[in-house]
Amino acid sequence: MSQPAPAPAHESLDAPNDLAAAWNALTTEQRQRFQRVLRQAPVSRDVDAELLERRTLGERVADRVAAFGGSWTFIGLFAAVLIAWVTVNSVILARRAFDPFPYILLNLFLSMIAALQAPVIMMSQNRQAARDRLNAANDYEVNLKAEVEIRALHDKLDALREAQWADLVRLQQEQLRLLTALLERR
Numbered sequence: 035m036s037q038p039a040p041a042p043a044h045e046s047l048d049a050p051n052d053l054a055a056a057w058n059a060l061t062t063e064q065r066q067r068f069q070r071v072l073r074q075a076p077v078s079r080d081v082d083a084e085l086l087e088r089r090t091l092g093e094r095v096a097d098r099v100a101a102f103g104g105s106w107t108f109i110g111l112f113a114a115v116l117i118a119w120v121t122v123n124s125v126i127l128a129r130r131a132f133d134p135f136p137y138i139l140l141n142l143f144l145s146m147i148a149a150l151q152a153p154v155i156m157m158s159q160n161r162q163a164a165r166d167r168l169n170a171a172n173d174y175e176v177n178l179k180a181e182v183e184i185r186a187l188h189d190k191l192d193a194l195r196e197a198q199w200a201d202l203v204r205l206q207q208e209q210l211r212l213l214t215a216l217l218e219r220r
Contacts, residue, residue, distance in 0.1 A: 100158035
C-alpha cells in the first residue's frame with residue numbers, strides 16, 4: 035500500500051480547484067484517514083483483536099496447526115513416534131513386522147503429513163502477512179496523526195511567540211514613551 039509523497043513546503047493549494055483535484059486524487063482509505071484526523075478521532079486500534087474476532091473455523095484450525103507444527107513439543111512427539119515405529123517394526127515384531135525395514139508405510143504417512151501440513155502452515159503465514167500489513171497501515175495512520183498534531187502544536191507555539199513579541203514591542207514602546215516624557219521634564 036503506497037502512500038503519496040508529501041507536497042514540498044513551497045507548493046501550496048491556493049485555488050479551490052487544486053484542493054478538489056488533490057482530494058479526488060486520494061484513495062477512499064486515504065480520505066477516511068484524513069477525515070479521522072480532522073475529526074480528531076482516535077486512530078490507533080488493536081488490529082490483532084479485530085482479526086481474532088473475525089477468524090473462521092478454518093483459520094483458527096490453521097493457526098493452531100501452524101503453532102503446534104512449529105513447536106518443540108511437535109518435534110519431540112514426532113521423534114518419539116518415529117523411534118517407536120522403528121523399534122516396534124525392527125525389534126519387537128522383527129519377523130512379523132507390519133512395516134519392515136525400508137518402512138514404506140511410515141514414508142507414506144510422513145509424506146501425507148507433510149502434504150497436509152505445508153498448505154495449512156502457508157495459510158497461517160498468509161494470515162500473518164495480512165496482519166502485518168494491517169499493523170503497518172495502522173502505524174502509518176498513527177504516525178500521520180502524530181505529525182498533524184505536532185504541526186498544530188508548532189503553530190500554537192508560533193502564535194504564542196508572536197503574541198509575546200507583540201507584547202514585548204508594546205512594552206518597549208511604552209518604556210520609550212515614559213523615558214521621552216522624563217527627558218522632556220528636565
